[in-house]
Amino acid sequence: RKEVEQDPGPFNVPEGATVAFNCTYSNSASQSFFWYRQDCRKEPKLLMSVYSSGNEDGRFTAQLNRASQYISLLIRDSKLSDSATYLCVVNGNTNAGKSTFGDGTTLTVKP
Amino acid sequence: DTEVTQTPKHLVMGMTNKKSLKCEQHMGHRAMYWYKQKAKKPPELMFVYSYEKLSINESVPSRFSPECPNSSLLNLHLHALQPEDSALYLCASSQDPAGGGGETQYFGPGTRLLVL
Numbered sequence: 236r237k238e239v240e241q242d243p244g245p246f247n248v249p250e251g252a253t254v255a256f257n258c259t260y261s262n263s264a265s266q267s268f269f270w271y272r273q274d275c276r277k278e279p280k281l282l283m284s285v286y287s288s289g290n291e292d293g294r295f296t297a298q299l300n301r302a303s304q305y306i307s308l309l310i311r312d313s314k315l316s317d318s319a320t321y322l323c324v325v326n327g328n329t330n331a332g333k334s335t336f337g338d339g340t341t342l343t344v345k346p
Numbered sequence: 347d348t349e350v351t352q353t354p355k356h357l358v359m360g361m362t363n364k365k366s367l368k369c370e371q372h373m374g375h376r377a378m379y380w381y382k383q384k385a386k387k388p389p390e391l392m393f394v395y396s397y398e399k400l401s402i403n404e405s406v407p408s409r410f411s412p413e414c415p416n417s418s419l420l421n422l423h424l425h426a427l428q429p430e431d432s433a434l435y436l437c438a439s440s441q442d443p444a445g446g447g448g449e450t451q452y453f454g455p456g457t458r459l460l461v462l
Contacts, residue, residue: 267449269450276434276458277455277456278436278453278454278455278456279389279436279453280453281450281451281452284450322388324451326449333391333394333402334391334449334451336388336389337388338387338388339388
């Protein structure tokens with residue numbers, strides 16, 4: 236079993252749709268959680284950090300469920316510019332500095 | 347400013363060449379990272395420097411040699427690479443690798459390496 240598993244994509248949605256991605260992690264001692272987005276042939280860029288009870292930033296909402304060991308990302312009112320690969324990243328409490336990446340979920344928003 | 351810079355943007359090298367990748371950040375971050383990313387795969391951690399000391403080496407072959415001359419700079423020296431080493435090499439930095447929110451990593455634009 237992988238340490239971090241994401242929904243297998245791809246997700247193809249129309250503009251304006253609401254889309255949700257899930258990510259599960261196996262290490263119950265994991266301390267911090269992030270969503271990054273990566274555009275084709277570009278570097279990953281931090282989208283949101285997810286601590287304790289989750290957080291919201293405009294159209295994006297991230298949730299953390301420690302009991303079930305998953306995090307989610309909800310995108311409302313999808314825009315064409317949201318098309319990208321979304322990476323779930325988990326940091327454990329040991330081996331400080333080591334982040335584990337999910338394989339990524341590719342989103343394509345169509346007009 | 348959350349900028350990490352990397353040079354060169356692109357690099358083509360033969361299997362007998364020696365080259366270096368460079369990474370720089372001026373955010374006062376104390377942790378710096380090298381990742382390798384193949385197409386349609388997530389970044390794979392190679393090395394972590396924490397307070398200018400190598401803290402993690404993910405069993406990377408010795409043909410890759412990292413160096414951290416100071417807290418702002420990170421180099422990756424390449425020698426006798428193989429064609430399968432062709433990939434995007436990403437540098438990242440974070441305020442502090444030990445947690446407390448300081449472990450958020452900021453990535454540079456990467457060096458796209460082709461080994462012939």
